[in-house]
Amino acid sequence: MYLSIIQPFAPHIDIERFTMKKKISFSTQGQRADIGEYKIHRMLPNRYAEAVGPFVFLDHVLPTKHSPDEPLKKVNGTGAHPHRGITTLTYILNGEADHKDSRGHHATVHSGGAQWMKAGNGIIHDEVVNVDSQTNDHLTHAMQFWINLPSKNKAEPPQYLPLQANEIPRQELGNRGGWIKVVAGQYEQLASKIPNYSNQLLYHIHLEAGKQFSLLSERELEYAAFLPVNNAIINDAEHKAGEFVTFDRGEGTIQFNNSSKGATDIILFGGEKYTEPIVAQGPFVMNSEAEIAQAYRDFHAGKYGEVSYNRKD
Amino acid sequence: MHDSLIGYINNHSTSPLNDSEVESIKHIFVPKRIRKRQYFLQEGEVCKYFAFIVKGAMRQYSVDDKGVEHIVRLSIENWWVGDRDSYVNLTPSVYNIDAWEDTDALLVTRADYVQTLSPIRAIAEMARTLDDKYYIATQKRLNASISFSAEKRYAEFANSYPEFLQRFPQHMIASYLGITKETLSRIRKHSIKK
Numbered sequence: 001m002y003l004s005i006i007q008p009f010a011p012h013i014d015i016e017r018f019t020m021k022k023k024i025s026f027s028t029q030g031q032r033a034d035i036g037e038y039k040i041h042r043m044l045p046n047r048y049a050e051a052v053g054p055f056v057f058l059d060h061v062l063p064t065k066h067s068p069d070e071p072l073k074k075v076n077g078t079g080a081h082p083h084r085g086i087t088t089l090t091y092i093l094n095g096e097a098d099h100k101d102s103r104g105h106h107a108t109v110h111s112g113g114a115q116w117m118k119a120g121n122g123i124i125h126d127e128v129v130n131v132d133s134q135t136n137d138h139l140t141h142a143m144q145f146w147i148n149l150p151s152k153n154k155a156e157p158p159q160y161l162p163l164q165a166n167e168i169p170r171q172e173l174g175n176r177g178g179w180i181k182v183v184a185g186q187y188e189q190l191a192s193k194i195p196n197y198s199n200q201l202l203y204h205i206h207l208e209a210g211k212q213f214s215l216l217s218e219r220e221l222e223y224a225a226f227l228p229v230n231n232a233i234i235n236d237a238e239h240k241a242g243e244f245v246t247f248d249r250g251e252g253t254i255q256f257n258n259s260s261k262g263a264t265d266i267i268l269f270g271g272e273k274y275t276e277p278i279v280a281q282g283p284f285v286m287n288s289e290a291e292i293a294q295a296y297r298d299f300h301a302g303k304y305g306e307v308s309y310n311r312k313d
Numbered sequence: 314m315h316d317s318l319i320g321y322i323n324n325h326s327t328s329p330l331n332d333s334e335v336e337s338i339k340h341i342f343v344p345k346r347i348r349k350r351q352y353f354l355q356e357g358e359v360c361k362y363f364a365f366i367v368k369g370a371m372r373q374y375s376v377d378d379k380g381v382e383h384i385v386r387l388s389i390e391n392w393w394v395g396d397r398d399s400y401v402n403l404t405p406s407v408y409n410i411d412a413w414e415d416t417d418a419l420l421v422t423r424a425d426y427v428q429t430l431s432p433i434r435a436i437a438e439m440a441r442t443l444d445d446k447y448y449i450a451t452q453k454r455l456n457a458s459i460s461f462s463a464e465k466r467y468a469e470f471a472n473s474y475p476e477f478l479q480r481f482p483q484h485m486i487a488s489y490l491g492i493t494k495e496t497l498s499r500i501r502k503h504s505i506k507k
Contacts (some may be wrong), residue, residue, distance in 0.1 A: 077357070081404045281427065282401040293428035297402055300361055300422070 022252035047261040053271025057146035077286040080126040083119035101125040102305030105160035112165025123158040142272035177211035200271035214255035230264040232256040245300040326435035342419035353408040362420035369416025419438035
């Protein structure tokens with residue numbers, strides 16, 4: 001189905017050529033799952049995978065061009081909802097995300113930034129994505145990940161951490177290949193400020209035309225790649241914009257090639273396999289049905305607090 | 314009051330409820346009287362309960378910017394009522410639900426459903442059957458609303474739910490079908506002449 005091409009990128013003898021490449025277990029385009037006015041593709045969970053490492057959920061908020069006179073969305077309670085048992089990570093490619101939660105956190109994160117929220121034992125948040133007031137691109141484009149928490153951390157109090165673009169560690173790739181940003185986890189000397197509760201990674205790789213990036217996978221980790229903007233060649237097979245692929249468990253390299261005329265972006269994420277039971281319902285990810293029931297009960301008992309919409313800060 | 318619910322569950326399952334299951338259902342479903350025009354759920358609230366109607370009639374509707382009501386669901390005895398999106402995802406509802414007749418209902422929380430009801434075999438089977446029926450009905454209604462003429466939409470509705478014509482006023486049925494009162498009235502006159 002996919003165009004398999006002979007690798008034109010490494011004419012010299014390259015160590016990568018002697019290393020096994022990981023096999024791709026499946027690829028999917030996701031399912032339409034719009035929320036309100038946002039056009040969304042649900043990439044994870046999907047019919048092939050329940051989780052990739054600790055990542056249990058990925059929504060792709062599709063790139064959307066907005067007219068300059070379109071009214072801005074406000075954090076006003078219409079989108080408020082609870083979470084428990086996970087951390088949520090919103091990575092903004094284009095736009096400006098406003099966040100308020102029931103523990104009094106409030107921040108605005110601009111294009112290239114991320115906001116991380118540990119729902120822990122229960123929180124209510126409200127979040128909107130508008131066009132970025134600091135750029136002039138009239139675009140919104142984002143991803144939201146849910147990262148499962150180990151059982152003991154599900155019982156801990158919530159936390160929130162906003163990161164602007166310049167607070168996300170970034171490194172240029174050699175040979176003017178582009179750059180890599182470490183949104184979560186670690187890559188070589190770069191480490192994200194986002195706390196890790198298990199071994200996890202979330203990289204944004206920006207690959208210039210004709211360039212290549214490869215990574216030797218760790219045996220204990222699960223990996224997936226997602227192409228939010230353009231096509232890319234992943235381990236020798238062409239994949240289209242919007243595609244999500246996961247790799248098999250075997251050792252090997254993950255290699256991205258950009259054979260197109262422009263740059264491409266790749267989101268590579270995953271981590272250590274989550275070994276406790278996963279029971280997910282609505283906005284909660286817990287370890288048992290009884291805990292899900294308790295999460296609903298605690299919400300209705302008001303234990304997650306309330307978002308204050310009056311405060312101006 | 315719980316007898317009609319117990320009968321309903323048994324009718325939707327091949328494995329009847331045993332005594333202890335009947336007891337837990339009686340314990341979990343809380344009776345509630347909702348008077349005519351009283352709200353069961355208002356826009357902006359989170360839907361805490363799903364309701365099984367023992368007696369009465371209810372409607373679920375959204376209200377647009379101009380104040381016009383759009384009825385998405387009409388329900389009578391042996392129907393379920395609630396905003397499932399809000400009930401499961403705990404988001405503020407975009408709907409209002411109120412009673413059109415004095416209604417006796419049995420209410421259940423999501424927590425009790427998840428913990429106590431869903432492990433019951435008869436309930437799980439009923440839920441699967443209802444999900445199938447609801448999915449099929451929703452597809453039909455969607456197809457009717459985007460491709461049928463007003464005449465055909467009304468005829469299908471009258472054929473599928475004849476009792477609703479007796480229980481709900483014409484303006485509500487018109488709203489449910491997405492047509493004006495005047496169009497509905499013209500169609501009805503025309504169908505009587507035939």
